[in-house]
Amino acid sequence: MTQVYGRVALIGLGLIASSMCHAMRRAGLAGEIVGYARSEETRDIAREIKLCDRVCDSAAEAVEGADLVVLCVPVGAMGAVAAEIGPVLKPGATVSDVGSVKRTVIDAVAPHIPAGVHFIPAHPLAGTEHSGPRSGFAELFDNRFCIIVPVEGSDRAAVDRVADLWRGIGSNVDEMDPDHHDLVLAVTSHTPHLIAYTMVGVADDLSRVTDSEVIKYSAAGFRDFTRIAASDPTMWRDVFLNNKEATLEILGRFTEELFALQRAIRQGDGDHLFDYFTHTRAIRRSIIEAGQDTDAPDFGRSAVKSK
Ligand SMILES: NC(=O)c1ccc[n+]([C@@H]2O[C@H](COP(=O)([O-])OP(=O)(O)OC[C@H]3O[C@@H](n4cnc5c(N)ncnc54)[C@H](O)[C@@H]3O)[C@@H](O)[C@H]2O)c1
Ligand SMILES: O=C(O)C(=O)C[C@]1(C(=O)O)C=C[C@@H](O)C=C1
Numbered sequence: 001m002t003q004v005y006g007r008v009a010l011i012g013l014g015l016i017a018s019s020m021c022h023a024m025r026r027a028g029l030a031g032e033i034v035g036y037a038r039s040e041e042t043r044d045i046a047r048e049i050k051l052c053d054r055v056c057d058s059a060a061e062a063v064e065g066a067d068l069v070v071l072c073v074p075v076g077a078m079g080a081v082a083a084e085i086g087p088v089l090k091p092g093a094t095v096s097d098v099g100s101v102k103r104t105v106i107d108a109v110a111p112h113i114p115a116g117v118h119f120i121p122a123h124p125l126a127g128t129e130h131s132g133p134r135s136g137f138a139e140l141f142d143n144r145f146c147i148i149v150p151v152e153g154s155d156r157a158a159v160d161r162v163a164d165l166w167r168g169i170g171s172n173v174d175e176m177d178p179d180h181h182d183l184v185l186a187v188t189s190h191t192p193h194l195i196a197y198t199m200v201g202v203a204d205d206l207s208r209v210t211d212s213e214v215i216k217y218s219a220a221g222f223r224d225f226t227r228i229a230a231s232d233p234t235m236w237r238d239v240f241l242n243n244k245e246a247t248l249e250i251l252g253r254f255t256e257e258l259f260a261l262q263r264a265i266r267q268g269d270g271d272h273l274f275d276y277f278t279h280t281r282a283i284r285r286s287i288i289e290a291g292q293d294t295d296a297p298d299f300g301r302s303a304v305k306s307k
Pocket of ligand 2: 099100124125126127128129188189190228
């Protein structure tokens with residue numbers, strides 16, 4: 001793989017930035033990787049594990065001379081970081097981000113990007129419940145999507161170059177408009193996380209079932225909920241505060257469906273339950289058929305094909 005950028009600066013050295021470091025190194029996509037994180041502890045760890053070629057003590061120092069700057073901080077912190085680095089960005093450089101929400105990030109960051117610097121927002125659809133500089137791994141983005149969200153007047157060549165980087169990192173690339181991105185992610189990621197947080201909270205609250213019973217008898221479904229509900233609280237607080245409208249819309253629809261299922265259970269309406277579950281099973285099967293679930297065991301795929 002050939003180099004896509006000379007110097008890449010990563011601001012925030014958590015799961016996503018550290019995975020980008022490993023993946024860029026794996027494919028030789030950057031001449032030099034420079035990093036900055038707000039906490040001294042994170043910077044020390046990054047230096048100790050040699051995550052980047054250089055770790056700087058300020059964001060401004062890290063972006064100096066960088067061809068690509070990627071903001072990898074919680075979405076609520078993007079605007080403040082952009083304000084700090086805006087005045088020292090190299091003319092012709094590109095600023096991108098990896099935030100899970102796009103509209104508010106664009107509104108907060110764009111005003112700080114000087115003329116002559118490109119701003120190309122992006123969102124890799126890959127993650128784990130872990131965070132921090134030690135949690136990253138090169139394969140995180142392999143065969144996942146990275147959605148690029150060009151802003152008005154985005155330079156085509158700059159967009160294509162960011163797309164080349166993400167392809168080099170292992171991802172498939174799509175483009176979307178910011179509001180549509182936020183609605184899609186409210187359905188596929190944000191509301192499901194809220195439901196997982198709630199379910200784990202409910203289990204914890206139920207005094208007739210002890211915590212040790214929940215741990216001991218967790219079947220696969222609940223185990224997945226606890227994994228998701230272990231995700232970083234700062235990141236997810238910021239996601240919900242910044243994707244308020246879309247999340248509330250999807251949550252409203254979710255509540256309506258839940259009430260209908262609740263009524264069907266109370267009234268013993270087996271047909272309603274059966275039809276509903278048949279429909280949702282078809283959705284799962286179409287995801288597997290489209291090859292979108294790389295974690296699904298092979299027997300799942302062949303079982304679908306054989307029907
Ligand atoms: N974790 C995921 O599953 C996932 C997936 C895709 C995108 N994202 C997005 O990527 C971004 C980073 O997430 P992550 O999982 O790598 O988080 P993380 O918690 O692992 O890392 C965040 C980093 O940002 C730093 N930071 C926090 N506040 C800061 C501030 N005000 N100024 C400077 N640095 C600050 C932290 O010190 C840390 O180094 C978020 O915007 C998140 O929405 C996360
Ligand atoms: O697999 C996980 O742990 C994730 O939650 C990753 C996940 C998702 O919902 O799919 C979470 C947030 C993102 O912005 C992108 C990906």
